[in-house]
Each structure stands twice: as C-alpha cells, then as structure tokens.
Amino acid sequence: MSARIVHIASNTFREAVRDRVLYNLIAFALLLSGASILVGQISIDIEKLVVINLGLTAVSLFGVVIAIFIGIGLVSKEIEKRTLYTILSRPVRRWEFIVGKFFGLAGTLVVNVFFMAIGVFAALFYVSHKFIAADALIFVALYFIILEFLILCSLALLFSSFSSPLLSAVFAFSLFVIGSFAEDLRGFAGMAHGFTRWLATGAAYLVPNFSAFNVVSSIAHEQPVAAQLILHNTLYALFYATMALSGAVLIFERRNLK
C-alpha cells in the first residue's frame, strides 16, 4: 500500500478522535451498563439473551451513525473547506486520497467496535458471571458488523464524491434501511410478475444486502454460524465495498474542484 494512503488514513483517524467521535463510547457504556442492571432485575433466565441482543444492536447502530455522518463529509467537507487544495497539489493521486479516507474511517469504526465489544463482554459477564464457549460466536457477529461498516463507509464516500453532505446522508441512510430489508425485497421480486419483477430483482441485487450480516438474534440463541456464510459475507462485503469505492474514484477523478 502506498505510504501516502497510510498517512491520509492516519490523519482521518486522528481527526475523528480529536473531533471527539469516540465520545459516543461513553453513551454506549452508559446505555449498556444501565440496561445490564435493569435486565438483571426484571428478566428471568433471559438476561444474557437481552444483553447480547441489545449490546450488538447498539454496536451496529452507533457504528452506522458514525459511518454515515463522518463518511458523507469525508470528501465534500474537504472540497468545501478547500483543505483538499493543499493535498492534491502534492504528489497525491486522487484515488489515493479516496482510499486513504476509506481506511481512515474504517479504522475509526474498527477501534470503536473494539471498545464496544469490551463493553458487551463486560455486561455479559455482569449478568451471567461466567463465559461459555458459545459466547465466542459474538466475535462472528462483531465481524459481520465490521463488514457491514465497510460497505456503508464506501457508500458514504461514493455519495460524498458527487453530492452535498445532506443529500449524501439521505442516500446512505436510505440504502442502509433498504439494505436491511434486502431479503424481503428479494422475496417480493420472486413473487412479482413482468416489469415489476424485473425492476424489483434489479433493485434487490443492487442494494447492499445488509440482512445477510444480521446474525445477532441467532447468536443470542447460541445457534452456530455456517462457515460458508462467513466466507460468503466476507467476499460479498469486499466486492461491494470495492465496487462502491471504484465508483467514488471514477467520479472524483473527473471532478473539478471549484
């Protein structure tokens, strides 16, 4: 990897940290500790189920909000504030800038997930007083959440490369919501006829299939995840993120920075 990409990624990460993005961890810690104490008192035998469900869903939602709200400004904010002028007047290729930004944001999210994961395991230990082998499945759910973030970061960057932050946020969030119901959309496409079927099938395969990454519920019930799904989701996330990033690069390579 080009050293310049590493430097741009590090600066993006540093910016997120200094702009107090990781302060969301405090809100997360408060939410989870409050919830753990509460479920410890009101639920019988399902404390663990509630904590895993709540914890992993919170990890995902906090990350989604960060991915969208930082991602949409990654390029457009740099153009608007003209910080990009002094970057691109150096031997930095435009694609290196996009890829560096992507890795910077992805790195921020991975660090965020790491600390949240510690919180989830702490809450789990608090309610069940021990760990069992099936708890290791939480790592799979966290891995899928990270894959989901990679797709979302690349989409936010894609929109940011040609659109305003507000529109980018709308696009990215809409795609996240639609993508979370991608399986339903595929089901609908299977039942439809004629042009509607053609349109629904196209849309179902074009939007990111986030529903395939949601294994929180089955993991909370200690159901194992098939190795094939892990491989499939990994390849799918890498392919989708690469495609979205390539689109961002193609648009950005031709863009006049007024």
Add this chain to the structure above:
Amino acid sequence: MTMAAIEILGLEKTYMVGFWRKRPKTALRPLNLTVEEGEIFGFLGPNGAGKTTTLKLLMGLIFPTAGSARMLGRDFTDPEIKAQIGFLPEQPYFYDHLTAHELLEYYGQLSGVPAKKRKQRAEEVLQQVGLRDIQGVQLRKFSKGMLQRVGIGQAIFHDPKLVFFDEPMSGLDPMGRREVRDLMEQLKLAGKTVFFSTHILSDAEALCDRVAIIHRGELRGVGAVEDLTSSVQGKVEVIWQGTLVPASIKALGAQYHVTGDTVRAVLPENQQDAAIDALRRERIRLIAITPVRTSLEDYFVEKLQRAETTAGRIA
C-alpha cells in the same frame, strides 16, 4: 541557457453553467505564458480575472478545456512533479484539529520528505514564518493572518523548486507583508522560482522581475517590471522648497500640490527650462527635477481601460 520553470501552452477553461449545463462560461481564454527559472513572476489582475483559475489548472484541481503546460520540464499532469512544487491557495484553510507542527509533518509525509528530516525542517520553517512559539497550538485557535503564515510554511516545507502563491499578502498586517516579501526574496536568492498572483500592485512592483496582467480571463500584457515602468511620459516633476507657487509656473499648465514646506509640480517636459527660470527669478531653492515614469499601476489601469473600451466597442 536556463530552462523555463513554467510553460503554459494555450491553456483554457470553459465551464458549462445553467440548470442543464449547456451555457458556456469562459473562465480562461487560451493562455500562453513562460516563466523562467529563478525569477519572481507576478500574475496581476482584478478580482475574478482568472488568476485563481490558472493556478487551479496548473495544480490539477480543475481540468483544462484545452491546452497544456509544462512545469520544470515535465508535463503538468505528472503527479511526481508536484514533489518539487509548493502551493499556497487563496484564503487557505487547514485541518484545524492539527497543530502547526503536525500539519507541516503531515504535508511533509505526503510530499515524500524523509522522516529524519521532517522534524528539523518543521522547526526551521515555523521559525521562518514566525510561528515557532505557538507550534503546539491547534489551528482552530489561529487567526486569519496566522493561518496565512502556516499556508506559506506548508508551501515551502519540502524545499520546492517552484512555488505558487495565490494572494500571499491577503490577511497579513504590514509587518507580515514585509516578512512575506523578504521570504520571497530569500527564495529567489536560493534559486527558486516564485509565481504569485496578486491585485496589490505595490507588492508586485517591489518584488517581481516580470509580471503578466490578466483581465476577464485574457492575458493583456506581459513583461519585465522595469520595461513596463520605464517609459517616460513626456512630463517632469519639479520639486522646490517653500509653499509659494509662482504665477508663471501656474501659467505653464503645471499640476501641483504643497506638502509641508515643499512644492511638487508636474509639467510638460518642454516647459522644464521655463519653470527653472521662474524659480530663479523668485529666488526659490530648487530641490529636484525628475522625469515622470509610468508606474505599474498606470500600466495596469491603462491595459484594463483599453480592454474595457475594446469590449464596449464589440458589444
């Protein structure tokens, strides 16, 4: 023979504007310009003349509609050439989560300055631009003038051979402007080429070896400052002591003004002897007689007025 630092060959930029982007708007008409190595070159023009457009084209921030350019002997689209180029944009804004020191280090990394040199170089540059004492403060706490100094620092950090400054004096107090002028002269002494845009003509006149004047996206004139300002206008300035302006001098058609105990009068060159005789008759002490030369401002205004007249005739 020295190599041209910049060769601009028919570079032009037209934007498509309007809702359907079908209406062309010319920002820069085909521009041909050569800047020699080691000179300070001023790119002059009123606001909106096309100065920043030209700089953005050369920096690869926008793409030309036609034409090309070479910088330091290489095509301007070659990214590697930028390791030898410094650029200060107009009204610069930087990552305000960084300190001045961190920002310079970051730009040094992107320009390929070796890690060992970066720390020492950052110290030197911060000293040079007068920010050494506040190097640890985040840029979000910097004033406009301080940001301008950081901007100049980042432009010269990697010791480039060719430096572009877009309105470098903007936002600076008189001391700051003097320091920037000194810095540009130091760069020239170190063999660097400096290309700077400005609409402050006194800066250009004081600093530049050559200037180009651009107006409404079109080059209106280019030449050495001393050539542009050396043409005698056929008038002389006569300065004498006292506050008295003899009637015979007024009769010669002199324009005069009194400052303290000195009178300055401008009159046609062929009336010079008559004026001297008049002063002798009145026993007034003559201080100086100098031919009136065109200032850069006169040249600039004349070029712009001519362009306006031509545009008016065409319309």
